[in-house]
């Protein structure tokens with residue numbers, strides 16, 4: 001086992017039409033790994049190039065949606081982000097959104113000022129606009145590096161690659177190709193001919209065909225691995241993306257691939273929203289006009305962290321940013337489109353709409369009270385005693401006798417594992433069973449099996465308490 005230097009994983013973000021796809025194409029065409037340039041390549045979500053005898057990995061799904069999706073599941077995939085800004089267009093709304101995503105995640109980034117071949121290019125203007133949005137470039141009062149490029153003429157592309165490698169060297173990116181396997185699903189789907197596929201980006205260890213792996217905790221076997229040219233790959237080492245075929249179901253983007261069933265549990269943030277975990281209340285504020293934005297920002301309590309604020313309706317990007325930063329969205333006199341509302345539900349993000357300022361402030365006071373008194377909103381539903389333990393297919397299941405009330409699963413349900421009056425753990429539950437059947441609830445004096453997520457150190461004789469978290 002030895003740590004070795006690994007290729008940087010690079011993602012591209014920026015406003016639509018500023019040249020993200022063109023840049024990815026320009027980079028790919030010049031230097032595809034394995035000399036496959038010109039050959040037919042399939043989009044697999046990422047590709048590698050060789051440059052100056054070194055390898056670089058590029059995520060091929062531009063935009064911050066995929067990036068936030070992965071990050072919201074706790075998967076840190078990207079080492080370096082390239083923020084693309086068109087020299088003839090300057091900083092635009094999605095540039096600002098990208099900056100918010102980048103800065104809230106703390107990821108390393110480089111600015112690529114693209115389209116410098118355009119007659120309307122104004123590089124100085126782009127740089128000063130960036131400074132207005134807290135991106136301070138070298139020579140402009142900060143240390144963020146920028147390169148001037150043209151995806152069309154290829155001018156500056158090599159400078160960009162040099163800068164990425166320099167940044168990677170400073171970060172000293174390492175992984176152990178012989179260590180414990182860890183990878184992240186960056187793309188997945190189903191093909192009529194080949195069945196399910198998933199592109200896995202290996203982060204540590206190596207993937208080989210026929211290997212048994214756990215994808216978000218469920219056991220799978222690697223059948224076939226291919227690169228972007230659909231060539232069979234005998235081994236995938238750190239930072240290498242491979243398309244894997246034959247998983248029994250389509251994994252979600254951000255799913256963790258590991259050699260044991262447990263790794264992903266440590267990485268994924270909590271499923272149910274447990275406001276108690278986070279003392280600081282984070283919000284994203286959307287308002288109708290600049291005037292109310294200023295008024296609200298001025299009247300919010302100082303203990304609130306405003307992750308972002310803007311004018312206009314709530315967007316999908318707001319929801320993704322809220323999820324990745326653990327914020328709630330406050331919508332003041334603005335619409336929440338239906339699709340955005342649906343997305344917020346699947347992503348467990350709270351959006352609250354208000355028309356009156358004091359109602360918003362009252363609600364915030366309530367939330368702050370609960371944050372300061374973490375158990376104020378917990379209502380006990382029931383208790384169970386652990387009377388048995390079963391090992392089934394790698395899962396350790398607790399056999400329980402419900403002694404009071406009920407044990408339930410679902411949204412905003414919290415469990416505490418109690419031993420000798422002390423809380424040992426606040427486990428998450430994957431399923432509640434009676435025999436083989438999944439159930440939603442079991443009342444006293446019934447018996448049920450609890451399948452926990454991850455490793456939970458329960459013992460026979462422990463008590464499980466089940467709580468409902470009341471919404472605030």
Ligand code: GDP
Nearest residue numbers: 015016017018019020021022114115150151152
């Ligand atoms: P994306 O939406 O950010 O992926 O942008 P695209 O890569 O699709 O580019 C949008 C448009 O800008 C396309 O018509 C490109 O051909 C054009 N474009 C991209 N980069 C350059 C550039 O460096 N110079 C010029 N002149 N046009 C570019």
